[in-house]
Amino acid sequence: MxxxxxxxxxxxxxxxxxxxxxxxxxxxxxxxxxxxxxxxxxxxxxxxxxxxEQNYTNVIYDSTFRGYMFNSIIIATSNAVLVTVLALLATYALSRWRLAGADNIFFWTITNRMAPPAVFLLPLFLLFTKWFKIGDWMLFDTRTGLILLYCVFNLPFSIWVLQGMIDGIPVELDEAAMVDGAGTGMILRRIIIPLAAPGLAITAILSWIFAWNEYLFAATLTSVHARTITTGLAEFVTVTGTNWGEMAAVATLTLIPSLIFISFVQRYIVMGLTFGAVKE
Known part of the structure; x- marks a missing residue:
């Protein structure tokens, strides 16, 4: 006892x-x-x-920081949706179809997360400012550019998270649906997505948090129009001193969207992390 x-x-x-x-x-x-x-x-x-309260009112009534917050919400949410959809399709293909070199493809995707992000800054800067440029339009300082960039880095991790869950769904369910005349789209909608909902939820929340908190790429590849709230924190550090109160107020406000987003999927988090982890 x-x-x-x-x-x-x-x-x-x-x-x-x-x-x-x-x-x-x-x-x-x-x-x-x-x-x-x-x-x-x-x-x-x-x-x-x-x-x-002036620390909060100065920030809330500042249109610049409202724009930063809006950019962060749009970029993080769009990235989470796009990454979750692409990861679902990729893991289903790797799990169900016998693709040549499937194991190597899976390993290659996860290696993209092994290198320090700073290593990619120079080539990404050239991509955003010179190589992907059509007339006066370029990916630099655009929400589209950051959404696509975050997808490149979050998609390998999302595939790795979903792989065990998709493998844990019996193939016999797919075969039974095919006998009844269901196609791949119907199987995904009626079987895979409902059963993989915990994994999809944890994939979405992790992708959203990674994009919401990211600073290095957002600070380097944006200038005015697509700046996020994390890069806005640096503006409180000036040559005359640091405005700690307003900086902390902004940081506190950034917790609110995260708490709201997590509250909708929190019941899936533990289930999504453990489902498919043990296989016979």
Missing amino acids: LRKIARYASAYGVWIVASLITLVPIYWMIIVSSRSRVELFDRPNFIIHTFF
Whole structure:
């Protein structure tokens, strides 16, 4: 009995420590966003006694940062939808059809995530500004460019996430549907998508978060029109100092779309990560 209690106590202790490590920085960010510049440089205090709402109003009523937020929502959502659809089609083809070199194709796709993103900055900059240019139009500083770029980097990971789930769906279900006259499209709509819903949900949320939080490519390959909210945070660092309060307010506001998006698919997250992980 004592051993069981000790096991539960240690498990809860680890959970509490992990939660504190995760939540304390977020709580401190909220504290910083609620204080004026004078209060920030006073003694550290972990309790919110007053709320300096000007940090939020300055940001909310700023059309520039509203545009950054809108760009981030459009880019992240479009990327999540496109990546999820393409990953579903790719993993279904790799799982059901005997393609020449299918194992090599799967390994090649995941290797795209192994190199540091900074390695691709120069060739991507040339692609966006010179090679993919039609007249005055180019991919540089466009939402389309960032959506396609994030798809290139998120699609391999999404295929890897979905592969085990699609393989876990019995092929006999496809064969039974084909006997009844169903085509590939019907099989995907009526069988694969409903059964793979947890995996599709976790693929969508991870792709959305990766695109929402990405900074390096957004800062390098955008200038004015397609800048995202993560790149906007850098504008609070000026030669005269850093406006910590408004920066923390923007960072706090960026959590809201993530929380809303995750709330719709949270029940699928654990199921999607574990489904298909064990095979006989």
